Amino acid sequence: MSARILEGKVFAQAFREDAQKKAAALREQYGVQPGLAVIIVGSNPASQVYVRNKHKSCEALGIYSEVIEMPETTTKDELIAKIDALNADSKIHGILVQLPLPEQIAAHESEILERIRPEKDVDGFHPVNVGRLVTGQPGLVPCTPFGCLRMLELAGIPIDGQRAVIIGRSNIVGKPMLHLLLGKNATVTICHSHTKDLPAVTREADILVAAVGRPNFVTADMVKPGATVIDVGINRIAPKKLVGDVDFEAVKDVAGAITPVPGGVGLLTVAMLMENVVRAAEMQLQD
Numbered sequence: 001m002s003a004r005i006l007e008g009k010v011f012a013q014a015f016r017e018d019a020q021k022k023a024a025a026l027r028e029q030y031g032v033q034p035g036l037a038v039i040i041v042g043s044n045p046a047s048q049v050y051v052r053n054k055h056k057s058c059e060a061l062g063i064y065s066e067v068i069e070m071p072e073t074t075t076k077d078e079l080i081a082k083i084d085a086l087n088a089d090s091k092i093h094g095i096l097v098q099l100p101l102p103e104q105i106a107a108h109e110s111e112i113l114e115r116i117r118p119e120k121d122v123d124g125f126h127p128v129n130v131g132r133l134v135t136g137q138p139g140l141v142p143c144t145p146f147g148c149l150r151m152l153e154l155a156g157i158p159i160d161g162q163r164a165v166i167i168g169r170s171n172i173v174g175k176p177m178l179h180l181l182l183g184k185n186a187t188v189t190i191c192h193s194h195t196k197d198l199p200a201v202t203r204e205a206d207i208l209v210a211a212v213g214r215p216n217f218v219t220a221d222m223v224k225p226g227a228t229v230i231d232v233g234i235n236r237i238a239p240k241k242l243v244g245d246v247d248f249e250a251v252k253d254v255a256g257a258i259t260p261v262p263g264g265v266g267l268l269t270v271a272m273l274m275e276n277v278v279r280a281a282e283m284q285l286q287d
């Protein structure tokens with residue numbers, strides 16, 4: 001039996017339609033057009049592709065979008081001054097600083113991201129939003145794990161009472177995914193490079209989330225028959241060849257459902273960013 005393929009474009013389309021409707025309602029009821037500013041420092045080619053996708057997606061949904069390109073040599077203070085200006089700009093409801101930052105300012109990443117007003121932090125990376133997620137208060141949630149959760153729900157995959165295992169403990173995927181699944185009453189385990197007998201742990205999973213950043217890391221022997229496998233990896237193994245963390249060809253014959261790469265979670269990430277911009281604009285109506 002071959003697994004059900006969870007196609008990113010199908011779910012992303014549903015999330016985009018939702019965001020588009022909410023954006024239209026904001027315009028009609030309050031005269032507010034949600035707006036996103038993406039800051040890109042330097043010229044990382046992958047970043048340029050992602051930023052272009054985000055901009056196109058905004059245009060398609062009636063969301064105002066600004067892309068601010070700053071040179072590779074930008075200082076921390078120059079970047080912070082730009083963030084301050086966007087914090088004060090009433091056209092802009094969401095601010096995203098594209099990561100990774102160039103070397104000379106990468107060490108100041110936390111200080112830079114903490115400068116974004118939490119209400120405009122559409123990446124959900126600000127400690128205030130992290131705290132809200134952990135304590136179950138409404139806030140902005142990181143796009144990739146949020147998209148994975150919404151996809152599971154829309155696909156009708158049970159979460160309550162299920163065993164979820166996440167491989168990877170990053171602040172961007174692993175940790176927020178833990179809290180989202182826990183919030184839906186899953187029993188959640190996080191694995192990482194120090195985990196002993198990883199395959200024994202992952203074989204317990206009804207829902208297995210791979211966010212490691214290594215091609216073919218998840219093999220068929222690590223997957224319980226019928227499990228749902230979500231591949232968050234984006235590994236560029238050649239200029240035009242993108243693969244995930246899961247050995248898709250082998251795992252698809254064991255899993256019950258699986259996301260492909262490309263065409264899986266990446267598309268959800270951009271769709272959820274649109275949703276977050278609309279939610280940010282809604283949250284700022286009271287200001």
Ligand SMILES: Nc1nc(=O)c2c([nH]1)NC[C@@H]1CN(c3ccc(C(=O)N[C@@H](CCC(=O)O)C(=O)O)cc3)C=[N+]21
Nearest residue numbers: 050096097098099100123242262263264266267269270
């Ligand atoms: N502040 C910040 N926020 C981010 O959300 C952020 C970031 N920095 N830095 C880089 C990562 C990566 N990321 C992706 C977005 C879309 C796809 C995507 O659309 N992927 C498509 C195709 C991509 C392709 O073919 O190159 C797919 O998987 O099918 C992937 C990855 C957002 N990121």
